Amino acid sequence: MRSAWRRAAALSCASALAIAAATTNYSPALAQSSGQVGGFTNPSSNAQLLLQADELVYDNDNQTITARGGVRIDYDGTILVASRVIYQETDGRLIAVGDVEILQPDGTRTFADEIDITDDFRDGFVNSLRVVTTDETRFAAESATRQNGEVTTFNNGIYTACNECVSKEGRPLWQIKAKKIIWNGEEKTVRFERATFEFIGVPLASIPVFTTSDPSVKRKTGFLIPSFKNSEELGFGLRVPYFINIAPNKDLTLAVTGYTKQGFLGEAEYRHRLENGVFTLKTAGIHQFDPDAFGVNEIDSTVENRGMIGTTGRFTINPRWAFGWNGMLQSDADFSKTYEIAGFNSTVFENNIYLTGIGERSYFDARTIYYDYQSASVFSRTEEEQAVVLPSVDYNYTLENPVAGGELSFNVFSRYLKRDEQDSRFNGDPTRSNFATPGVDADTYSLTAETEWKRTFITDGGLMITPLVHAQGNFTNLDDGTSGALSATNANLGGDGSYTRGMVTAGLELRYPILFSTSSATHILEPVAQVFARPDENQAGVLPNEDAQSLVFDANSLFARDKFSGYDRIEGGTRANLGLRYTGTFDNGWGIKAIFGQSYHLAGTNSFAQADTFNTGQNSGLETTRSDYVGAVSFTNGSNYSFDVGARFDEDDFEVQRADLAANYTGDRIKWRVGYAFIGSQPAYNYITDRQEVSSAASYEFAPNWSVFGGVTYDVENTFLDKYTVGIGYDCDCFKMRASYTEDRSTNTDAITKEYQLFLSFRTLGDFGETSDEFASTRY
Template identity: 40%
Template sequence: MPRPFPRWRVEMTGKVFVASLLKTTSVIALLVSGSNALIPLSADATPLSSVKHIGAEAADNQPMMLEADELTYNIDQDVITAQGHVEIYYEAYTVTARKVVYDRKSAQFSAHGHVRMTEPNGNLIEADNLQLSDDFAQGFIEAVTVYTPQFTKMIAKRATREANQDIILDQGEYTAYTKKKPLWKIKATKIIHREKEKTITFQGASVEFLGIPIALFPDFTMPDPTVKRQSGFLTPKYVHTDRAGYGAAVPYYWALDPSYDLTATLIPLTKQGAFGKVEWRQKLASGSYQATLGGIHQFNPQEYNGSSGNVDNRFMLNSSGSFSIASGWTLGWDGTYKSDRAVVNDYSFAQLGTASDKSEVYLTGINDKNRFDARIMGFQLSQEDRPWSGNPNNPSAEFSPLNDELQSKQPIIHPVIDNSIIFDQSVMGGELSFDGNLTSLTRSTTDALSINGINRFRGVEGTFTRLSANLNWRRTYIDSIGQVFTPFAYAKTNLYFLGTVDHNIPDLTGDAVVFRGMPAVGLEYRYPMLASFKGGNQVIEPIAQLIARPNEAHIGELPNEDAQSIVFDASTLFNWDKFSGFDRNEGGVRANLGLQYRLQFDQGSFVSALFGRSYQLAGQNSYATPDILFATGDSGLETSGSDYVGSLYIDTNSGFRLGANARFDESGFDLQRTEVNASGRFGPLTSSIGYAFLKARPDAGVPDDREEVLGSSALRLADSWRLYGSARYDLQNKNFVQDTVGLGYDDEGFSMSVSYSEDRSRNDGEAVNQIYFFRFNFRTIGGTDFSSSVGK
C-alpha cells in the first residue's frame, strides 16, 4: 500500500493555519487553508524560516509533531532536515536533538547532537547519535545511556533496538542511578533488555564493587526494575549457630497469580541436616492471610536440651490473617503450633512467620465512640521449666513455685470480650459511657507459688467465668473565675461463675455463683491559674479529687486474673480506680491530691510537672487487704497516706526531650521506683538513655533492689556512614545484660551493615549468646546477609 503523503500543521508567529505539503515534479508548495493561494518553495531546498510546529501523519496514521528553529526539504533526495532545538512528539515518545534528518524513501530518521529520547515506559535515552525507523521500532544508537524511572542506569558504546522492542547494548554497564558515583556496577559484553518479557540478560558479566571485580557470571537473567513479582530464586542468606552449624537459606519464589504466591526455602545445615520452609501468601478483596510451615529431621538432636530433648523431628506451623468484614469491623487470627517449646527460638534464623507463644482469633469493631474486641486465646510456651531446687515448705524460702510444669498452668481463654460505648445522648447534661467485659478461661493446673513461706495463687485450676458491666457518668462546670468542677459517678457489677474451679484454695469462696457491685460518687476540682510573660506563659493548677463508695466485697474469696499488676505513679494518681482490671474494685472513701505546673514558651518548648499523693479517708483500704495473690502489698497505696508520686517532662523543641516518673516512700521519702528517659540530637549524634530503679519488694518475691541503665546512640560519621550501638547495664549486679555495636552505610544504590551483639538476658546459666551479623544490598539486583550465633 502506498504511504500517504504527510499532512503538516504549521504554527506561525501571530497566525495559525493548516497547510498541506504538495509534491510536484519540481516544487513543493504550501496550500493555505481557507484560500487558494500557493506559496511556492524552490526545488533547491529553500529554508522554511520561522517554523515553530509541524505535524505529520506516519504510516500508521498516528500524528507526529515536530518543533524546530529551521526546516528544509530536499525534493530530489526526498529528505527533510530540521535544525536548532528540534523536538519530536510521536505517540508517547519524545525526541530532542540539535539536528534531525528524515529520509522519506527509507522511512528512517536520524538525530544528532545531545540526543534525548523519552520512551512510553518512562525510560530516558541519552546518546551522541541515534538512527531509528519512523515508527521508532528499530535502529541504532551510539554512545548511549539509558535511565529508568526506577533509578537504574545502563551505559554502552553502541546499542541496537530490535523490531520486537528488545534493546541490545554492547560492552555495557548496569548500575543504580544516584546523585553521586555509584559504588557498584555490572559490566557485560552484552546486555539484552527484553521489554515485553520484562527481563535483563547479562552475557559475560562481572560484578564490580569500588571498581574491583567481586563475582563473575558467564550468563544470568534477572527481572527488569519494573517487575515487582516474578518467579525465580531469591538471593541466598547465610547463617551459623553453634548447635545447627553453617548453612545457607536458598529460597525459590513462585508468583502464581497477582493475588497469591508461594516461597519454598531450603536451609542445608552442616550439623543438623536440611531445614525446610514453605510460605503461602494471598490477598483477597477484603484482606490477606499467610501460612508458614517449617521443619527439620535433626542429624544431631543431642545438641539441644530442654523440652526438645533428643527429638529427631521438629516443626512449626504458623498462620495469620486479617479481613475487613464491614465498615470498622475486622476479623483476624494469628496462630502457632510447635512440636516443642524451643523450636522457634533454636531455628529463629529461618524467619518463621509471626510465630509467638500466643495464638488467637479476634473480632474488633471501632468507630468514633464505640469499641468492641473479642478474642479466643491459647498459649504454647517457649520458656523451659526450671525446677526449683529448694524446699517449698521452708518458711525462709524467698520464692518457690509449687508446681514446676509451666505449660499446664497456661489458660485457654474462651473468650475475652471488651465493649466500650460513649452514648451520644447526654444524661443530666453529662457524658454517659459503658465498659463491659466477659472473661471465660480454663486452666488445668493451679498456678501457685510460695513467697517467704506464704502461698500465693496467680491462677486457679478449673473454669472461671466473669461477666462485668460498668456505667460511668461525668459532667464539667466552669465558674466565672475559671474553677473547674467535675462531678462523676460510676457503678461496677461483676457476676462470677465458679462452679468448676478448685475450691481447695484457702479462703476461696465455695459458692458457684457470686455477684458483686460497687457504686461510687465523686467530685474533681481544678483551678488553673495562668500567668503570662514576654515569650510565654505558665499555668499552676491544683487538683483535688474525692471519691466515696462502700468497702470492696469478697476480697480474697475470688480469683484474680486481670488485676495482678498495680503500678501507682503520677499517670494513675487521678484514676477513679487504680486496679488494672475487673477482678478487683477499689473501695472506701479516697482523696487524690496533686499540683500540676506547666511552663510554655512561644517558640514551642515547655516544661510540665505533676506532684501528688492519695489518701484513704474512710472504709477498708482495698490495697492493704490481700487477695489470693496479694499483688497490692508493695503498691504504695497500702497505707492511709500513700507514697508520693511525681513526674517531669521537658521538651526543648530543638531535639532534646526528657521524661521522668518517680514514687517516694510516704514516711522517709526514700525512692521506691523511678523511670527516667532522655533523647536528643546533637549535630550528627542522636542518642537516648533510660534509667530504671525498683526498690526491693520482699512481699512480691523480689528480695533485692533492681537498677538498670539502657542507652543507644547513632553517629553519622560522614555522608551515608553511621556508627550505632546500644547497651543495657545492670547497676546492681554490675554487668552488661545486652550490648550491640555496628557500622552501617546507606545511599540510594547500596546499603550494608555489620554488627556484633551479646545477650545475657536468659539468666539460665548458659554461655553468653554472641551474634555476628553482616548485611548488604544492591538496589534493584538484591542482597544477602550472614548471621553467626555463638552460644546458641
C-alpha cells in the same frame, strides 16, 4: 510540508519515548523500579506539538525533513533535545543526532549520541546510551538495537543506583556490567549475558548467563535473594528461598537453610489473597545434627526432630468490622524462637481468633486467646500454666446525645477462662510462708457491666468542676476451683460456685488551670483535686485475679478513678487524689511538662491493702492511708532532644521506690539513647531485693558515611551485662552495611549467646542479613 513535518516531529517524539521506555525497562532494579518501567504508551491523539529549531529544511529530492541547531520538540509531555533531527520518508526512519536528551513526563532522562529508529518502532539503533530514572538509578550502554518490535539488545551495558557514592574518577561504589542485556517484550524477560558485579571497582561475582523477569512483572516463579545467618548453637547458615507464583492472588515460597552445626531447615509458606483479606499457612522443620551444641538444661538439646505449623488471617468484613486469627503449633516450646521463624519467633506468641467492630461512638471486640511462652529452659512450666480464653467479649458505647447535660457511656465485658495447671509461686519472703497464685486451675466465667455519667461545668472564674457517677456489677462462676487454703494469703480463695459483687461510685473533680505568660514563655499551672466515695470492695481474694495483676502506681495513674488494670479487682473505699500539673512552652522551642501528687485513703477498707491470689496492691505504694508520692517531668526541644523521668517516693522518708528515666538525642553525627529503671524490693511478688537496670545505645559518624555503634544493658544489682552489641556501619545513597557482634545472657538459663551479624543493603537490588543497630534505617 507542514503536515509532513508534524508527522515527522510527532514520530520523533514518540520514537524517543519508545526508546526511553525500552531502555528504562532493562534496569536490573527489577520490581523496585516498577514506577519507571511501564511499556510504551501511544501519545494522545489530541496532543499538541511545539517545535523550536534554528533552521528547518525540507529536501524534496531526498525526501527528508531536517531540523538543525538547538532542536527542541515538546509533544504530549515528552521533550526531545538534539543538535539535529532527520526524518527519512523513503524508509520511514527517524534520526536524532548530537547530544540527544529525552525527558519523559515521569522525570526519566535518556541521553544518547544518536538515535535511529523506524517510524513503527519495530527496529532501531541507539548509540552511546545513558538513562537516569526518577529514583536516580542509572543505566548506560555503548549501543542498543531493537528488532521486530519486541526484542531489544543492549551492548556492553552498565547499571548502578549510585549517585553520590562515586570515586574521584567517577566510578560508582557498585555496578553491574553485562556484555549483552536482551529484553523480550513479549515474554517479559531480561537475559543477562556475561554479567559481572563490581564493588569499589573489584569484580566480586561473575555469572555467564541468567534470566529474570522484567520490571513490569511483579510476580514470577524463581529464586529470591538468599540471606545469611550465624549463631553459636546453629553455626553459619545460608537461606535460599524459591518463590512459586500460583496465581495473581496466591503464591508459595519454599526455603532451605543449611546450618553447619544443625543441618537443613525446611520452610514453606502459602499466601492467598481474597477480595476482602488474606490468609497464610506456614510450616517448618529440621532434624538436628548436633543437639548437644545447646545448653544442658535447654529444650533445644533434648530433641532431634523439631517443627511447627502456623497460620494467620486478616479480613475486612466492611469498613467497620474486621475478622482474623493467629495460630501456631510446634513440636516443643522453643523451636520457632530458636530458628527465628518469621512471624512466630516472639518470646510470647498470642494465638487468637478475633472479631472487632468500631463505630463512631462504640467499640466491640471478641476473641479467643492462648499464649505460647517460648522458653529454652527445661524447668519452665510457664507454657503449661497458661490459660485458654474461650472467649472474651468487650463492648463499649457512648451515647451521642447528652443525658442531663453530660456524657453517658456503657461497657460490658465477658470472659471464660480454662486452665488445667495452677500457676503458684513462693513469694520469697523468708519471714512468711505464703504463695502468690497468678492463675488457678479452674474454669472461670466472668460477666461485668458498668455505666458512667460525667459532666464538666466551668465557672466564670475558670474553675472546672466535673461530677461523676459510676456503677459496676459482676457475676463470676468457678468450676473445679481450688477450695483448699494454699496459704495464709489465699485462705479465702473460693471454691465451686457462683459469686456476685457490685460497686457504685460518686466522684467530683476540681481543676483550676492558671495561665501566665512572659516575654519568652507561656506557663500553665493546674491544681487538681478528686474525691471518689464508694463502699468497700467485696470478695477480694475470694475470686481469682486474672486480668488486674499489673498494678503500677505512678503519675499516669494518679488521677484514675479505678487504679486496678482489669475487671477482676474493683477499687473500693473513699479516696482522694491531689496533684499539680505544669506545662511550659518557651520561645526557643523547648517545652516542659510536669506532674506531682499523692493519693489518700479517707474511709472504708483500702482495696490495695487486701491481698488477692496474686498479692496485687502489696508494695504498690497505695496500701497505706497516705500513698507514696508520684511525679514525672518531661523536657523536649521539639526536634532532636528529649528527657523523661518518672518516680515514686516513699510517703515517710521520700526514699525512691520506683524510677524510670529515658533520654534521647539525635544529631547530625551523634545519636544516643539512655534508659534507667529502678524498682524497690517487692517481697509479695518474689522480689526480695531491689532491681536496677541501665540500658544505652549510641551511634557516632566518625568520618563521612562511616559510623560506629553499640548498645548495652547492665544489671546494676547483680553487676553483670545482660546484653551488649558493638559494630561498625557504612551508609550512602546506594549502599548500607552493618557488621556487629552481640552477647546475650538468657533470661532463663546462665547460657550466653554469641552472635555475629552482617547486613548488606544494595539499593534496588535487595538486603542481605540482619542488623542490631537500632539507629539504622534500611530506607534510602
